[in-house]
Amino acid sequence: MRLRLERRLEQRWWHTVIAPVGAVLAALVVGAVFLAIEGFSPVTVYRELFKASFTSAFGITDSLAIATPLVVTGLAAAVAFRMNLFNIGAEGQLYAGAIGGAWAGLALGPHLPGPLAVAAVLAASVVGGLVWALPVAVFKAWFGTSEIITSLMLTFVALYLMRFLIFGSKSYWRDPAATNFPQGRKIAEAAELPPFGTYRTGWGLVVVIVVAVAVWALIRFTSAGFDMNVVGTSPEAARYAGISTARVVLMGLLLSGALGGLAGGIEVAGRAHALDPNGLELGLGFAGIVVAALARYNSFAILLVAAFLGGLRNAGVALQTLPGERVPVEVSLMLQGAILLFAIGAEIFVRHRLRLVRSGIGPAAGVAT
Amino acid sequence: MGENHTMTIRSRFGRWRWLLVLSTALGLMAAACGSSSDDGTDTSSGTGDSTKTSEATADSTATSEADGAATDSGEAIKVAFVYVGPVGDAGWTKKHDDGRKELEEALGDKVETSFLESVPEGAESEAVFERLAREGNKVIFGTSFGYMDQMLAVAEKYPDTVFMHATGFKTSDNMGTYFGAAEEARYLSGMAAGAMTKSNTIGYVAAFPIPEVIRGINAFTLGAQKVNPDATVKVVWTSTWFDPTVEKEAAQTVLSAGADVVAQHQDTPSAGEAAQAAKGFWVGYNDDMSRFAPDAWLTAPVWDWGPFYIKTVEAVVDGSWKSEQYYGSMADGLVNLAPVSDTVPQDVRTQIEDLQKEIEAGTFAPFTGPVAKQDGSEAIAAGAEAPLADLLSMNYFVKGVDGKIEG
Amino acid sequence: MTSGDHPGETATVSSPPSRGVVALAARRVTKRFPGVVANDEVDFELRAGEVHTLLGENGAGKSTLAALLCGLYQPDDGHIERGGQPVRLRSPREGLARGIGMVHQHFRLVERFTVAENVVLGDPAQPALLRRADIEARVAEIGERFGLPVDPRARVSSLTVGQRQRVEIVKVLYRGAEVLLLDEPTAVLTPQEAEALFTTVRAMTAEGKAVVFISHKLGEVMAVSDRVTVMRGGRVTGEVATAATSARELAELMVGRPIEAEVRRGSAAGGEGDGTEAGPALEAAGVRLVQGGQTVLDGIDLAVFPGEVVGVAGVAGNGQRELAAVLAGITAPTSGRVQVAGTDVTGGGARAARGAGLAFVPEDRLGTGLVPGLSLTDNMLLTRRREFLVNRRAARREMATAIESFEIKTPGTEAAARVLSGGNAQKVLLARELAGLGTGAGPRAIIVASPTRGLDIGAAEMVRGLLHDAREQGGAVLIISEDLDEVRSLADRMVVLYRGRVALEGPTDELTLEEIGLAMAGIQPEGAVAPG
Known part of the structure; x- marks a missing residue:
C-alpha cells in the first residue's frame, strides 16, 4: 500500500484559485504554530500584520510602493516560466535596466519635458534588460544552454558592474560631488515618476498596471503569444505545427528580460532617482519568481499577489516594533518562505491527485472511460 | 567640504547570495523579503489622527502598559534605532545596540527604546523612518550612511522629532550627525x-x-x-x-x-x-x-556608543539639543582599543x-x-x-x- | 449468462466444451473508479487447459478484469476464486504465488541485464546467491518446452520486440504460473511472430495451463481461443464457444448493435487515373535520414497520387515515425527530396509543407497534434496561418460546426483539449486537418499515423469513413501504422518498411499476408527483386 500521484485529467477553474489561497492559508497556519512556539500570540501578530499594511492610506500606499516593482518582476518571471524557461535572472536584468534607465535620466532627462523624460528612462531600462537577456536567449535558443545558469551568472555580472560603476570607478553614473562615500548621480527631476501627493506610491503603479494588461493582451491576442503558449506547454506540438521553437524561446526570454529591465527603470524613476546599488539590491527580481508562482503566471493575479507580498514585506517592520511582542525580522522571512513552499506543493496538487493504491503498477486501461 | 563624515554602507545582497546559488526557489523567496523591512505602516486605524504620539502603537496592541504610560504625560521619551544589519552581527550593529541598552539602563523608565534591524538602505528606508516618526518617537538614530537622504526627507516632514545619523554629512535643524576618530x-x-x-x-x-x-x-x-x-x-x-x-x-x-x-x-x-x-x-x-x-x-579598535546616546537623549529631554556634527574620539570614550x-x-x-x-x-x-x-x-x-x-x-x-x- | 439485451447473447446457451476444472474465476466482481464502474458484477470462468479470450473495445473493462484476476486491483464487491477456493490477492506477487501470471503489453525488462537475469529479477523465491548456470539451464528448458527459443545469456537490449515478449512469458512460467494472462500480446508482433505465439499458447494449454487472452482483434481471437467472453461498458455481454460463433457475431456483441457493412477500400472508380495524370500529391525521392549516427531512413522513394490511399506498414521502430516526420517537414532529411503537390518543400519546415497543401494527423494526438492545455478553438488555430492578432471568432465557429457534424463529445469549444477522449481528439484533429478538402483551399495530401489506434469501434468507423471520403474527394492519403490490419483494410497500395528501407511494395489486394510478414521481418522471399 502506498500513495501515488496521478495526473489529473481535468483541472477545474477553482483549482487555480484554491491552490494559491490554500498555500497562503497553510503557510499562515504553520507560521502561527511557529509563532506560538516562540511565545508570540499569532492572533496579535497577524492582526498587526494586516493592520500595518492594509488598513490605512499610509499602510496601503507603502505596501503598493513595494508591490510596484514586484508586479513587473513577477511578469518577467511569469512570461518565461509559463514557457518552461526558467529565467531566474530578473534580478540582474533589473540592475541592467537601472543602469540604462539612470543613463537616460542623466543624459536625456535634462533636455526633455516630463513625460518624455520618464518615457526615455523606461525605454532605456527596457533596452538594458534586453541587452542582459540577449546572451541568455541566444545561448538557450540555438545552443540549448541552460538559461538557469546563464541568467543567474549574468545576475552577478550585473551586480558587480553596477557596484563598479558607483563604487569602483569614476563613471558617468557616479556623483562627482560625493567625495566621501561613492553615490549615484541624481537623475533629472523631470525624469522621475511623480508620487501621488505625499504618499510614497505614484505613477509607477499606473505604469505597471498598464504593463500587466499589455502583457496579458500580448499573450492572449497575438500570434506571438499564441506561439509562446504552444511552445511552453507542448514543444512537440510546436514542432509539429512548424512553430520555430528557437525563435519563440528567443522572443520569450527577451520579453522576460525587457520586463526585468523595466522594473529597474521604474525603481530608478520612481524611488531611487539614481543608480543606487544599496537602494536597488533588494532582491526584487528574485521575489518576482515568488509572485509569478503564487499567481500561477496570470497577469491579473500577479497584481494581487504583488500587493499581498508587498504588504507582507511592509509589515515586517511593523512587527519589529510591536511593544511587548517584538517579532524578529526572521519571522516574516519564514512566513514568506513557507508561502512559497506551500505554493509549489499546491501546484502539484492542482495538476495531480493523490491516491491510495495497493502496491502495483499503472492504472488499468479500463479506467479510461 | 569640511564636515563630511564618512559612511558605512552595508549591502543587503551579499547576505542572500548563498541562498541564490543554493537553490533558486527558496533563495528567491527569502530575498523576496529582502529582510522584510521597509514599512510605513500606519497602525492607527483606530486612533486615526494621533500621528505624533505613541498612542498609535499603544492602540494597536491594546494590552501594552508601557505604551499607555508613554503617552501624553511625557514621562518616557520614545527613542528608536534603525540598524542596517542584524543585532547579532557581532560587530557594528551589535555595538550600536549595546549603546541602546546602556541608554535604557541609564535613563530607566524615562526612556522607551525600540529598534529595527536589517533595514535596507536607500529608497525603501524612507517609509521606515516616517513610520517611526508617526508613532511618536522623539529621537531616531539611523546607523548607516545609506539612510542619509531618506532621513533628511522625513526630518523635514517631522520637525518635532530629532534625527541622528551616524556616519553621514547632511544636517538640518532637527537632524544631526555623529561619528568618531x-x-x-x-x-x-x-x-x-x-x-x-x-x-x-x-x-x-x-x-x-x-x-x-x-x-x-x-x-x-x-x-x-x-x-x-x-x-x-x-x-x-x-x-x-x-x-x-x-x-x-x-x-x-x-x-x-x-x-x-x-x-x-x-x-x-x-x-x-x-x-x-x-x-x-x-x-x-x-x-x-x-x-x-x-x-x-x-x-x-572598538566603538562605545552608549555615552553618546545617553548624552544626546538627555539633551533632547532637557531641551538643550542642537543640530551638530559630532566627531568623537578616544578622549571622550567614543573610540576605544x-x-x-x-x-x-x-x-x-x-x-x-x-x-x-x-x-x-x-x-x-x-x-x-x-x-x-x-x-x-x-x-x-x-x-x-x-x-x-x-x-x-x-x-x-x-x-x-x-x-x-x-x- | 449475464445482463444485456442483445440477441447475440443467446449464444451463451450453447455450453462450451469443458476441458477441465475451473482454474480461475471471477464471481460477480465489481470495481469502481471515481465516476466510473469499470467492472459491474462481472462473472468469468477460466478452465485448465483452455484459451479464453477477453474481447472488448477500449474501455470495456477487460483490462480491469485482468488486473483483478492477477491481484493488481482488488474487487469492491464479489471475489476471485482460484482452484475453486475464494482468494484475496493483494498484489501481483500474491497472484504469482498462486500461479497466476500476467504478461503486460508494455514490457518490464532491464535492457542491460541478460535474459536469465531478467527472469529472476525480483523473484522472491530466489536464494540470495544466484546459481547462474542452474537458472540459465532452466530458462533454456522452459523455452524449449513451450516453443519460446531465447538465449538465456543474451542481453535484452539486443533482442527484438518479439523476443522480448518471449522473455516476459518465460519469466512468469519460470515462477510457476499455471494461469497466464496475456494483455494484447500481438499488438507489437509481425504476423509470423503472432503465429509463433499462438503455437506457444497451444503448447501451454496442452500441458494443462490456462491462458486468458486479451484482444480486440477478431481474426486472431477466432484463431487462437476456445472460448470468448465479450465485455462492453464494464459488463459481460456474452460468453461463447469459438467453434459456435463468428467474427461478425463477436463484433456485434462488442459494439452492442448490428455492424454496418464495413467501409472497404475504395472502388476502382476512386479516380486513380486522373490522379496519375496530375502527378503525385506527395512524393519522396531518395530520402535518407541519419540521426545520432544511425541511418534510420535509407533511400526511400514513395509517391502518393490524388485519389489513392497508400499504407506504410512495418514493425515498430523501422523508420515509420521518422518517415512521417520527414514528409511532414518536421525533420529535414539528410539527403533526398520531398515534394508536396509538385512543390519542393525539402528542409522548409512544417509550415512550408503545409503551405504547399499537406495535412498531417500524427500518432500522438494529445501532445503533438493537439496542445492539451489549449482550448479546442485555439487548437483549431494551431496549424493555421495566423496574422499578428489571433482571430478566434472564425476558429470558434469552425470548431462549433465540427463538434456538431463529427459528434465530438466535449463541454464546448472553449474546453481544454486534454479533456477529450482518444476518439474525440482524433475527430478534432481530422476536422482541422481535413478542413476545406475538395475545395481549392484544402489539403492536397494527408498523412495519417495510426489513425484508428486506441479508438473504439464507433469512432474508428467514423475515422475510416472520413479517410475514405478524403480519398473520394481527390485527396492523396498516406497511412502509416504498425497495425497491419489497419493498413490492409484502408490502403489501396502498400509499402512495407524494414530498417528504413522499402522492403515490399504493391497493391494491397495482390500481396499475401505471408509476403508482407516476411518483408516486415526483413526476409527477402526467394527470387524477389528488391523494390525501390
Missing part, C-alpha cells in the same frame, strides 16, 4: 600588528576604498611602522560590509600571499577564523571579538598604553608629519598635524601600503 585606535592596533609580524607583511581586509577606510588603513600602517619600520600592509577590497564568506575568503587570500597578521574593516569576525586556521594573528574591529579566535586575537592580548610582548603593550594616554591627552595625533605617500611624495610635512577636513576626505595611501585605491 577611529584612526586613533587604528594606529595603536597597528603597533600590535607590527610587533607580531615575522614576515613583515600584514593583510588588511577592507570593504570599500572610501576616506573612512583609507584613513584607517593609513593610521594602522603608520602604527605598525612605528614599532617595525619594515612592515608593509597588503590591502584586499571586498566591496561588502557584511558577508562572512567573502570576508573569510579575502583573509585567506592575503594569508596565503605571505601575510601572518590580518586586520579588517568589516563587520564580522570571520577574518579572525581564517587567521586562526592559518596560525596567524588578527586585529578585529568594532568589538572585543577575542572569543571567536582566541589564539589569533591581538586587539581591535580593546584589551591587548597577552600574546603581544609586554614592552609593546606598555608602549601602546603610553601612546594611548598621549592621544587622550591630546599630545599625540596619528597623522603627524612627516608622512609620505605611496610614491614617496610628501603627504604631511614634518611636524605638521593633518587638519580634520583633510582626514575626512583622505584619498591616498601612505608609504608601506601595498594596494590600490581604485578597484
